[in-house]
Amino acid sequence: MSLYSRLFSKNKSKRLSGSSARGWFGKKPSQNLSMGTLNKSSSKPKSSKKTRLGVRSxxxxxxxxxxxxxxxxxxxxxxxxxxxxxEIRDIRIKGSDMVSMDEMYPRLEHLMGLHPDSVTSEDVLGSIEDLAAIKSAQYWVDPAGSLVVDIEDRTAIGLWLDGTIPKLVSADGVFLPYKESITQTYPLVVGFQAKDITSDRIKPSSFHTLGSFLDMAQRHPTVWSSISEVGHHPTEGIIALSHEAGVKLIFGTSNLETALEKWTEFYTKEALKRGMQTFHTIDLRYAGQVVVKENPDYLQTQFIPNRSGGSS
Structure with a gap:
């Protein structure tokens, strides 16, 4: 077939599109044209693999x-x-050194076996509010079913004698139970009349100043260890007796913190050197000074002239 026939033959399209057709000049189709086809055919397995992985994930x-x-x-x-x-299966106390289980259990025993959601604050806290040693309390039921009562005790600051029965006194005048196991020492609170006392406390109006003084005194170790009795005098204010020799200490009613500091300084620098027995009264009420009245009976025994000796 002539070149003209090949170029303008009616079967041109068929020859070009046939599966065995060669190029216009009898050559195989360019390799560059088949690159896309090869890449596409080689990428198909990868796509399938990704699909399988995606399905598995x-x-x-x-x-x-x-x-x-x-x-x-x-x-x-x-x-x-x-x-x-x-349900509540047990009762436990937390944070208290003054309330015993013997006091707590009978007041809360009626809550045993109840569902925690059915128990109110009044059921728990209202049942123990008569215990004087409790300043505040909160409660919860733990996962094991224990009713835990977390107590903040009132702080004892003095000892009160109700006849011959000892009681502790808190800073707000409430009487607290005295236990023989208590090892800490407290000054004896004195000087209050029957009208100042109720069955469970010293009235706040009468005890407020003394309670504040004793609360502060606990933070001054020298003061706390050196006084044995303390009370309130109508004109002199807070008065105390020292452990050693029973010397009268007058602290007054105002600037009590300053008076405590002055007593600490005077006791360590003067009283210990001279001996407490040389003093009758130590007045700490005045600004910038300590007024001392010496013990004449003791001084007289120290300065009696020596009358012994031979005659001439």
Whole structure:
């Protein structure tokens, strides 16, 4: 076939598009034209592999989510069942050195076996409010079913004798139970009349100043260890007797913190050197000074002339 026939033949399109057709000049189709086809055919297996991996990952995630949902549901059901069957099984005290279980248990025994949600603050705190040693309290029920009562005790600052019965006194004048096991020492509170006393306390209006003084004195170790009795005088204010020699100490009614500091300084620098027995009264009420009255009986015994000796 001539070149003209090849170029303008009616079967031109068929020859070009046939599966065995060669190029216009009898050559194989350019390799560059087949590159795209080769790349496409080689990428198909990779795409299939990615699809399989994606399906597997999605399946694992779905299984994980299902397990988490099942676990959360089981925990919720167990929690609801536990909440439904909870009850108070025990009573415990926390934070108190002054309230005993013998005092606490009879007041709260009626709550045993009850569901915690059915117990009110009045049921718990109202049952123990008559215990004088309790300043404040809070409570909760722990997972084991124990009713825990967390107590803040009143702080004892003095000792009171009701006839021959010792009682401790708090800073607000409330009488607290005295226990033989108590090792700390307290100054004896004196000087109050019957009209100042009720069955459970010294009236706040009468005890306020002395209570504040003793509360401050506890923070001054020298003062706390050196006084044995303390009271309130109508004109002199706070007065005390020293442990050693029973010397009268006058602190007054105002600037009590300053008076405590002055007594600490005077006691360590003067009284210990000279001896407490040389003093009758030590007045700490005045600014910038300590007024001392010496003990004439003691001084007289120290300065009697020596009358012994031979005659001439």
């Amino acid at each position: 999605t399946g694992k995630i779905a299984v994980s989510i299902a397990l988490l949902v099942t676990l959360a549901t089981a925990i919720t059901l167990l929690k609801l069942q536990w909440q439904t069957h909870r």
